[in-house]
Amino acid sequence: MSTLTLLLQRDLKTPNETLGYLSLRERKWPSIERAWIASPNSPAGRKGVSCVPPGEYRVVPHTTESHPRVWALLNPQLDVYHWDWEVPQDKRGLARTVCLIHVANWASELRGCIAIGKLRTKDSKGTWMVERSRDAVNELRSVIGTSVDLRLIISEAK
Numbered sequence: 001m002s003t004l005t006l007l008l009q010r011d012l013k014t015p016n017e018t019l020g021y022l023s024l025r026e027r028k029w030p031s032i033e034r035a036w037i038a039s040p041n042s043p044a045g046r047k048g049v050s051c052v053p054p055g056e057y058r059v060v061p062h063t064t065e066s067h068p069r070v071w072a073l074l075n076p077q078l079d080v081y082h083w084d085w086e087v088p089q090d091k092r093g094l095a096r097t098v099c100l101i102h103v104a105n106w107a108s109e110l111r112g113c114i115a116i117g118k119l120r121t122k123d124s125k126g127t128w129m130v131e132r133s134r135d136a137v138n139e140l141r142s143v144i145g146t147s148v149d150l151r152l153i154i155s156e157a158k
Helices: 133-144
Strands: 004-013 017-024 027-034 055-062 070-074 100-102 114-116 119-122 128-131 150-156
Touching: 004 027, 017 133, 027 119, 027 128, 027 133, 100 133, 114 133, 128 133
Parallel strands: 004 150, 100 114
Antiparallel strands: 004 017, 017 027, 027 114, 055 070, 055 150, 070 100, 119 128
16 A cells, blocks of 8 residues: 655645645645644644644544544654553643544634635635535545555645
8 A cells, every 4th residue: 555645735824824735646625724833842832722833744544523534643753642642641731632634614613633625715704714624524535545554744835
């Protein structure tokens, strides 16, 4: 089985959102995350309120009642783990867990995760959002298929 590589190129930062495009093969989806909020004690940024740091991540299937059939990011060197019990004792409370790619439309709906949509726009209040997130996640599922060897490279606009 070959490795599939997702690329997330961030291209716009506001005080509240980080926007970009997630691509895989010939497909491309607008993405939205919370703004970057640094943590003085961890390279992962502030748990639950920051986008994840740029870098390379292993991507694994994740299913819970609130987020069925989505994906979790892992990079222990950046203090990003899938589950709380995987975090080393000395990193507890600092490391990030359950950083997902899942359905959402606004950055305010995210707790340190990534949402994708079919269109990037502003709502009636002028807040950035992605539209048709469920459709985009379903498309990503179909492109990924049953592959279990996934990675994600997140980069900032130059």
